[in-house]
Amino acid sequence: MTNLTYAEENYLKAIYQLSEEGKKGVSTNDIAAEMKTKPASVSDMLRKLGEKEVIEYRKYYGVHITEEGKKFALRTIRKHHLWEVFLVDKLKFSWDEVNAVADELQHIKSKILIQRLDEYLGFPKFDPHGDPIPDEYGDVRARPRLPLNELSILDTGQIVAVKDNSSAFLKYLDKVGAYIGARIKVLEKVEFDGSIEIMVDNKKTLFMSKEVAANILIMQ
The missing domain is CATH 1.10.10.10 (Winged helix-like DNA-binding domain superfamily/Winged helix DNA-binding domain)
Structure with missing residues (x-):
């Protein structure tokens, strides 16, 4: 082995x-x-x-x-995402704090521990950043997602994930009130620089740069 x-x-x-x-x-x-x-x-x-x-x-x-390599990689990713869920849901870490800690915990080898962790958490399908969690067989439940900047004016959808899970980016999203699960509607797109204006939860308007919008994933 x-x-x-x-x-x-x-x-x-x-x-x-x-x-x-x-x-x-x-x-x-x-x-x-x-x-x-x-x-x-x-x-x-x-x-x-x-x-x-x-x-x-x-x-x-x-x-x-290789196929063998994919099995190893998916096993590590599964552990990483499960630990992120545990840290956020049970230990009340914020979503911008968990990546570095999960990087350490993902190397724990105990198969039974990860099985029981999964069960304890209620078999979550997605981590706090919206990334799918592989099951114990390496199967991943993907869902169709589009970068926010690719939507057209008046398109609507829900924020389901982020491409950039750096602490700085996640703190920025917390500050402006863009979170996983938020409903959005595109109000305007600026041709000059690709920036975008959106309505969040039918309550407030946000202006975002093209770079920020490209790192927010939407399900329509």
Whole structure:
């Protein structure tokens, strides 16, 4: 049975998530940016992961995650998201505080602990940031989502997730009152800079930059 170090699990998780964004082959530069490290360090890690047959890497063709690698990555993602739910729902962390803590907890190996955690939480399907939680078999319940900036004037929908879960971005959303579950309606789009005006819960109007709107995911 293949065993991965904490660092290898982190890299594999990042490679899986980058590959899910539609890239045919994930580049070392993509991985370096995601892991906030140098390409040379990535190359060394890719060699180790290749030896464990969880990725395939060919120079100039990028990194492809294997089926075995996907199983490892989804297991880590499942634990990460479940711990985020626990931290927010049970320990009253705010959603901008949980990512770093869950990064540590996601490496716990006990299968029975994660099963009981899932049961204790009521088998949640989505984490506090709206990301789907893989079940114990690695199945993911996806739902159709569009970046807010791609909606047209008078379109309506519900905020269901965020692409950027950095503390700074989540604190900004808290400040302006944009939260998971909020109902929105697009009132105006500015052609010059792509900024957008929306109505939230039929109560208040918000103005957002194109960059902010691109990181908010809507279900119509």
